[in-house]
Amino acid sequence: MRQLLAQSKNYKLFCAYEEAQLEGAHIDGHIIVGDFYGNVECACIDQNEKWCVTGGNGLIIYQLKAPFIEYRYNYKTEQWKELWRSDDDWYPEVIYQIEENIIRIVIDVFSKAKGVYDLNIETLELIKRV
Secondary structure, eight states, rough: EEEEEEESSEEEEEEEEEEEEEETOSSSEEEEEEEOOOOEEEEEEEEEEEEEEESSSSSEEEOOSSSSOOOTOOOOOEEEEETTTTOOOOOEEEEEEEEEEEEEEEEOOOSSTTTEEEEEEEOOEEEOOO
C-alpha cells in the first residue's frame, strides 16, 4: 500500500514502506528516489520542480532531471545527496520549502538532534532555528 507524501504539477512522491517512489513527467511507472531503514516519514517537491527531498532515517535530496537514476545505497552520483543516513538522531518528521533553495526540517522531538532547521539544498548549509 502506498501513501502520497507530496505532489506538484508534474510529480507525485509516494511512500511504499521503506521506499520513496516518484511518478510523473518523463518517468515510466515510478522510480525509487529514496530507500530508508523504516518508513519514509515526509517529503517535499521543489516549487520549480528541480529537486525533491525525502526524509526517514536521514534525508535524501534527489535532482529531478533526466536521466532518472533509481536510488541505491553506496552509489555516488550527482543525481542525489544523502545527509544523516547513519546517525540515529536525525529523523525528519516534516519537510517544507521556504525559499527557492531552502527547506525547513522538523526533527523528532525525542532525539538528541530535536529542533527546527533550515537547509540550503545547494550548499548543504544547516542553520538551527529552534
